[in-house]
Amino acid sequence: MERYYPVFLRVQDRLCVVVGGGNVAERKVKSLLQDGASIRVISPQVTDTLQHLAKNNSIEFVQRPFQCGDLADAFLAYAATNSKQVNEQVYEDAKRYSVLVNMIDAPELCDFIVPSRVDRGRLQIAISTSGASPALTKHLRQELESYFGDEYDIFLDWMQQLRSWLLHNEPLEQRRRELFRQVIEMPVLQLLREKKIEEAKHIIHELIQQEIL
Ligand SMILES: C[C@@]1(CC(=O)O)C2=NC(=C\c3[nH]c(c(CCC(=O)O)c3CC(=O)O)Cc3[nH]c(c(CC(=O)O)c3CCC(=O)O)/C=C3\N/C(=C\2)[C@@H](CCC(=O)O)[C@]3(C)CC(=O)O)/[C@H]1CCC(=O)O
Numbered sequence: 001m002e003r004y005y006p007v008f009l010r011v012q013d014r015l016c017v018v019v020g021g022g023n024v025a026e027r028k029v030k031s032l033l034q035d036g037a038s039i040r041v042i043s044p045q046v047t048d049t050l051q052h053l054a055k056n057n058s059i060e061f062v063q064r065p066f067q068c069g070d071l072a073d074a075f076l077a078y079a080a081t082n083s084k085q086v087n088e089q090v091y092e093d094a095k096r097y098s099v100l101v102n103m104i105d106a107p108e109l110c111d112f113i114v115p116s117r118v119d120r121g122r123l124q125i126a127i128s129t130s131g132a133s134p135a136l137t138k139h140l141r142q143e144l145e146s147y148f149g150d151e152y153d154i155f156l157d158w159m160q161q162l163r164s165w166l167l168h169n170e171p172l173e174q175r176r177r178e179l180f181r182q183v184i185e186m187p188v189l190q191l192l193r194e195k196k197i198e199e200a201k202h203i204i205h206e207l208i209q210q211e212i213l
């Protein structure tokens with residue numbers, strides 16, 4: 001069985017080269033755009049959406065077939081054409097320049113595979129079946145999306161602020177851990193789900209007040 005090591009990559013302003021401009025390429029591009037990657041699509045033809053993104057300057061579009069050397073300055077590469085032969089050329093080029101490559105038609109050659117993700121601001125849940133069933137991956141994403149709502153975005157905003165405050169103001173690591181555990185176990189998320197934002201804020205403030213006193 002193939003095993004993959006999960007990480008969260010920083011792609012902001014890093015060049016990601018997508019070879020091919022069909023539906024699958026479009027999906028990879030949209031996901032990369034969410035995280036601020038600098039994207040170059042190389043393909044004789046692209047979908048309407050990719051065309052539109054190129055017109056907006058959201059992506060760079062190089063309108064021609066793939067050529068060896070195209071991956072020289074890439075951070076990540078995607079072999080996303082409908083031709084096995086072209087995808088293999090992309091693979092060879094990626095190896096030549098030591099660029100990590102995703103192959104949309106050959107999981108066994110992938111340096112990395114693209115997971116589904118539930119995106120709630122700072123909370124990201126990545127899902128993979130190690131390539132066994134992308135259909136199940138998608139299904140699980142939809143299930144998790146209904147469980148994890150936007151309340152996590154607000155909650156994590158507060159947790160981050162609280163954490164940086166405690167890192168400066170509470171020198172005891174054991175005590176900080178205890179406080180984080182308490183906040184997580186309080187019904188803050190439930191209140192946020194019910195849109196009772198002030199009430200949720202209030203119970204965190206009370207806990208911190210006790211801490212200060
Ligand atoms: C998660 C997601 C991310 C994304 O693409 O953004 C993604 N595939 C998604 C959807 C999807 N892909 C396919 C279907 C049709 C149903 C089905 O086949 O199950 C559906 C569902 C649909 O479209 O409804 C067909 C398919 N997929 C691969 C092959 C090639 C092969 O297996 O050989 C074939 C053609 C097989 C054939 O020839 O028939 C390969 C890969 N697809 C992966 C990711 C990687 C493994 C992820 C994992 O570990 O689970 C991996 C290995 C490489 C990669 O692409 O990174 C995205 C869901 C986004 C969402 O959440 O909605």
Ligand SMILES: NC(=O)c1ccc[n+]([C@@H]2O[C@H](COP(=O)([O-])OP(=O)(O)OC[C@H]3O[C@@H](n4cnc5c(N)ncnc54)[C@H](O)[C@@H]3O)[C@@H](O)[C@H]2O)c1
Pocket residue numbers: 019020021022023024025042043044045046047064065066080081082083086103104105134
């Ligand atoms: N990984 C996945 O998530 C996934 C999902 C579904 C299908 N697939 C696989 O993906 C392939 C089909 O993908 P699609 O639906 O996006 O295909 P598509 O037919 O919509 O698009 C193919 C693209 O490749 C481009 N292309 C062809 N030759 C090229 C070259 N020499 N240089 C650069 N670009 C070139 C075309 O211009 C076109 O834009 C199938 O082989 C299937 O096995 C993968």
